Amino acid sequence: MSASSPFIAPVALHTPSHSGVGDLLSYACDRPLPPGTLVRVPLGNREVLGVVWDSDAATGELPDGATLRAIGGVLEGVAPLDLPWRRLVAFTARYYQRALGEVALAALPPQLRDLKPEQLARRLRRPALTADDSGNAIENIALTAEQESARAQIVSNPGPFLLFGSTGSGKTEVYLRCVQEMLEADPTAQALVMVPEINLTPQLEERFVSRFAPRFGAGAVVSLHSGMTNPQRLKSWLAAHSGTARIVLGTRMAVFASLPGLKLIVVDEEHDPSYKQQEGARYSARDLAIWRGREQGAKVLLGSATPSLESWHASRPPTPEDPEGGRYLRLHMPSRIGAGALARVRRVDMNQQPRRAVFSAPLLQAITERVARGEQSMVLLNRRGYAPVLHCVDCGWKSDCPHCSAHQVFHKTDRTLRCHHCGFTVRVPHHCPTCGSPDIHAMGRGTEQLEEQLAALLRNVQRPDGNAARVARIDADTTKAKGALEAQLAQVHAGEVDVLVGTQMIAKGHDFRRITLVAAVQPDGALFSSDFRAPERLFALLMQAAGRAGRDAAYMAAQGTPCEMWVQTFHPQHAVYEALRRHDYEAFAAQQLKEREEAAMPPFAYQALVRADARTQEAAQGFLQAATAAAHAAALPGLEAVTLFPPVPLTIQRVANVERAQMLMESPSRAALQRFLAAWQPILQTTRHNREHKGLIRWLVDVDPLTI
Template identity: 65%
Template sequence: MLQPTPGTVHFTQVLVHTPVYSQMAGALTYLSSAVLPPGSLVRVPLGQRELLGVVWHETTSPESPQAGLDISRLRPITVVLDALPPLSAHWRALIQFAASYYQRSAGEVALSALPPQLRELSSVQLARKLKKLAKTVEKTAGTGAESASETTFAESQSAIYSVVLSADQTRAIDQFNQNQGPFLLFGATGSGKTEVFMRCSAELLARSPGAQVLVMVPEINLTPQLEERFRARFGHLWGADAVVSLHSGMTPAQRLNSWLAAHSGAARIVLGTRMAVFASMPQLQLIIVDEEHDPSYKSGEGARYSARDLAVYRAHQEGIKVMLGSATPSLESWYHSRPAAEGGRYQRLDMPSRVGSGQLPLVRRVDMNHQPKGCIIAPPLLSAIAERVARGEQSMLFLNRRGYAPVLECTDCGWKSTCPHCSAFRVFHKIDRTLRCHHCGLTERVPRACPACGNPDISPVGRGTERLEEHLAELLVDIRRPDGEAVRIVRIDADTTRLKGALESQLAQVHAGDVDVLVGTQMIAKGHDFRRITLVAAVNPDNALFSSDFRAPERLFSLLMQAAGRAGRDAAVAAKSEMWLQTFHPTHPLYAALKQHDYPAFAESQLQERQQASMPPLSFQALVRAEGRTQEAAQMFLNRASQAAREQSDTAAMLPHLTIYPAVPMSIARIANVERAQMLIESSSRTALQRFLTAWQSVLHSTRAEPQCKGLIRWAVDVDPLLI
């Protein structure tokens, strides 16, 4: 318990959750009766509210007040959560760097990284939770206390070496142990990357008592199966509570318990999504980023940080190792893992072969130009699926669009199911006869007739997973399983997995063999270890081939190659596994590279194009996004801020190193009746871009206050954006 100094009051700098565009984006000064170390958690008053805060700087005495500080207006700290050890200097440095690099306020980043329930519990309640946690750890550690050290060491050695490694895995682990990294584990799907992760973690934990490992996955639905594998490997050594998950899908109580276990050091392994990169882990020794290429590691709202890049920075800052793993690395990581003589900063660990006798699936391209007009499933593909069903094998159809159809249309007047609040269509969901906007959430019943002309003949246009599931059931109605039963089709997407436990239940059905055909979005296309699937099909992958987004080919190739990797993972069926592509452009170079499973060739061609166009990773970008009541107000703010940057000396000095484009509407210009615009800034120098953005912050604040920008709601800077 912190002891107050009798008769004295101290000035304490506290970070609270305030956005960068507000007038209170920095640390706020409060009064405290005790000297509080930086990193202490407190609750402080702000207006009529009481907020959670983090003590950010050394507490100062009344003899050295800040210049211009009106002491009479300062308010005292309400509660000090002194039951918790202060957040470490490393953690605070990570928060400060993330806030600075991504142009956010430190308070916004710091408080978003903490579990929400900390805002509600008293110091006494926290002390009880920590005491209970300590008892659990002590009980686990005390099991089999006789000759505990020898027993634990023998058990850990047995657990580490219980799995026979392939030559590729052995070579990758040896290189990992002998070098400092950062490492890019480039392994084919099914090559055993997860086993490498577990082996490296096991050796570290056996070697360093108290050490902690952070394992990151891109999506919540990949966490349960990974947690199960890590618990099976490490649970009997340190107890089930030594492996915890940390993601936004957990209840507030679960998230708090996991965070406390990590913060106290009780959790040896933390598995989590992008938010876990900010987990407080005082004994962190290794960071693993699985499926590092996945766009989900980049936050799309709030502090728009890249968890993958912050993981690399955190490892460098704390002097520990980091391993990024993928079968289709991001072009940024691939570029950084080129030979050191060419400027590469990462060390590439290659695992080109699947474990055991597993083989990568044969890729077949179906030219839809030669198929019956309007067919959804090509006859050759349908026959191949039927053959799999008859043999008791599983197939997977991938379509990255949920719902029944993306739009309803009137055949007479051309009315379409647009959203009244967004510049997007409402998607038709047949299962409950609703039109849903996937942007603002507006949901309405399907009208009985066209709202514009009264025509009762309104029909769906295009298709989603719901319609694909229905159509497939019609086509396979006469096909029978080996036991004589009808075909079993299951759809997995965001609509079928909304209820708690639904995803786990559906995946269990697939693993148990109770499903013949699996239909879904990208949720099923990556990370899952489906042992019975021998056929994977991409129904309509052409949409991304000619996108205006320069990253679209990279995302499509990764998604298709990851989807192909779900087939043939069991050596018993690997020889007959196939990946089918239904395309109107079968000769496209992307599909040619995919047929050969040749990611290096694809990456090389993409990097050449990026170099010619001066695109990332050979240049650096930032987007300034503005939201306003009108499109004119949003664009006015951006253009006036751009003009002001040319007139101020500290920003104008950076302009020769930058290209600032005019403001334009975003691809979806209106969401929930808020108009959105953006401005792109490019530079060949990361340093020049960062210096400009930092100096530009004051310009953006002053521009917002101008009368011409009265209709502006908010603005935000997105550094290293993924979507332009």
């Protein structure tokens, strides 16, 4: 290191996971750089973005003969990332067993990772919208007694809070009011509001912009989600980082937004599995929001009509047997705005219906009556495509994917067979590929088939204006094009659709004003799943779907008929449907938590998965078995309180010609599990490089997994 570069900067980089490089690399610089500074540094033959990190060794002498490569440039004009942000990244990396640099760089906008200092300087010179206090007063909607009680509790208590409000109870208005009061009380304060899916951000953004832009300026509200272009994401990130943006709306990635003035975090639909990242660092944005709020002194508000059982348990009130209760404060809003009634649940016993019937006669009659009155209906089936599989009657051939242990789904619209796991697509054969028989049939049903059959069944049904009934479908296949989802939702809101068919995309968060009937046609599959969380997810989905009906109390009063939720099931007396009929989440949660406690399942225990991907199933399981044996041989810390289960194949064990196996770890102590995982990481790394495990492609750790 030359005399002209007397300083050493420790830099976090996104280095390859298999490289064995440590969390921080040292570079030479000619001046001390504060932690959090963004820099361009050489790495191999490339120049990459890095973040100067905290270290006690900012200066010092290198061993004789050692040299350091110099930092390539500093991204001037972007303030250093503050200590709370760096602590959040460090905690995430540590807890979810990932490299520090991987988490830090993934949390930054992609374009920031690609821009050189001079390019960024030009970008920063462009005029940007600013959040100015225009002084216009906000016209507040009068709160109900329940909303006012919740708002007052949030103001006067530290939290975290669980806002348990039925669908249509006005949770969003509580969020808006809390954000407003916080922004008005502190001119530097910022709020983070998260939703589980991209398709829910436009309508939320519309409400926040219309409420706050007149008061705080056009740039006060920005969005952050993966559906935005890279320049859009960079613009939003810079606005939040500089404090110009007062409110950030986003999906799970927004939990890492740099918000130096953060004072409030809202996690809407907190139960939703979409808050759990399923690639790379498998973090839970909801759980990180709780941690970040505590660390940064920000209040955290979780909201849901069907809270996750973890959050419900964490918000339990004190009792004589449990005097401390949970860590969260539970706020209850059971009533719908405008005295609207919750949907009446009607169960249809499909054992009493004709075999192979898709729509029972009573449900079809109910939909017909709604169309004739000008009302809208929604039909839910959580499986896209036309049919899950094609089948040859003569030889038994099925449309299996050649690269995965799964079927290729039949899509009738474009006459393709498509694997929803690896994406492999082929044209539908005219004859059986095995025996040549032309007698090939679709087995099972998807939303595409449902849309087609409903359109045929309703072809003679007329709307009040004399036109034929109109059926539309919203799922991942119909919303691929940019702007397609917004256009389709606009048609529903405008009353141009009489029956909406779709997957769970349409069941969450949408404020449809004229839907008076919701039907779930094939929900039974989740009742007998091997995943212990399946009943919880099904109940939440059906409750959320039921909440789409009857949201406009004035409209329902004018129609004079109750809103309804129809469930077609072969198990009408199942406890899930019994609780749904009564809209009794509390009873459902109590029963589920009792079962979980008896079985020592989360939230009464803590879990992690280690997954191995390999060329053969034997190689995948062999790696996991060897790593387990090494853990026992080393008597790793925490192991005495951790149960290691044998490795097993995943349910879909082969995807894209890669075999997948996993093993589960469980412990009554979160701390013991974390100690064990931290100590096990080097052993997993060493085992991975053992010549005996040449077939191994990759391995990963999933802490607090949602699917097993």
